[in-house]
Amino acid sequence: MRFYETLYLLPPDLSQEDYNAVLDKFNGTIEKNGGVIIRVDEWGKKDLAYQVRKFDKGFYVLLQYCGPPGITFLLERDLRLDDRVMKYQTIKLRDKADPEQLKKELAPEETEEEKGISEDSGAQEEVAEKTQKGA
Amino acid sequence: MAYNRTRRTYHRRKICKFCADSSLKIDYKDPRTLRIFTTERGKIIPRRISGNCAKHQRMLTLAIKRARIMALLPFTTSVVR
Numbered sequence: 001m002r003f004y005e006t007l008y009l010l011p012p013d014l015s016q017e018d019y020n021a022v023l024d025k026f027n028g029t030i031e032k033n034g035g036v037i038i039r040v041d042e043w044g045k046k047d048l049a050y051q052v053r054k055f056d057k058g059f060y061v062l063l064q065y066c067g068p069p070g071i072t073f074l075l076e077r078d079l080r081l082d083d084r085v086m087k088y089q090t091i092k093l094r095d096k097a098d099p100e101q102l103k104k105e106l107a108p109e110e111t112e113e114e115k116g117i118s119e120d121s122g123a124q125e126e127v128a129e130k131t132q133k134g135a
Numbered sequence: 136m137a138y139n140r141t142r143r144t145y146h147r148r149k150i151c152k153f154c155a156d157s158s159l160k161i162d163y164k165d166p167r168t169l170r171i172f173t174t175e176r177g178k179i180i181p182r183r184i185s186g187n188c189a190k191h192q193r194m195l196t197l198a199i200k201r202a203r204i205m206a207l208l209p210f211t212t213s214v215v216r
């Protein structure tokens with residue numbers, strides 16, 4: 001199993017039902033193809049650095065998962081085919097990963113990762129998400 | 136060329152921020168940190184200016200480029216008008 005993360009961007013005018021449907025769809029893609037979801041981090045509606053499809057904002061969703069090497073191909077194909085996805089990017093975090101161990105690692109309040117590419121800003125993002133929801 | 140030696144250049148010792156502060160992580164998902172290492176036009180600040188070490192500069196450029204792809208950082212600011 002390899003440990004991957006995919007960040008994808010959805011348009012800001014998406015309805016709540018559509019948004020949930022998109023999330024479920026891609027979570028389903030992973031589970032169907034022998035992957036294990038470690039974490040789904042919804043950043044909420046964020047400002048974009050430049051316009052994408054004439055939009056200034058968008059929903060960011062970070063999906064962290066384990067799976068066999070071919071899984072990114074299947075997920076990216078689905079992402080590409082879905083018109084609602086504006087952008088996506090997949091990054092391999094680790095070559096050999098144990099999903100159970102990773103869950104333990106990430107679950108107790110964002111423990112630090114020892115690898116070069118890591119996610120330490122999880123706490124910050126959560127704060128940003130909360131403030132945006134409040135606004 | 137002995138005359139040239141009389142012109143003194145003052146070098147301030149630059150320290151790599153990531154080496155000095157191990158809590159500061161390079162992550163493409165954290166544009167706030169990456170923004171420090173770009174100009175207001177969105178260009179990556181070179182190593183000779185920022186003083187980063189080669190290893191961290193490599194990681195930084197990769198992170199900035201990844202962030203740009205996901206619209207977390209601008210490629211350039213002149214687009215917005």
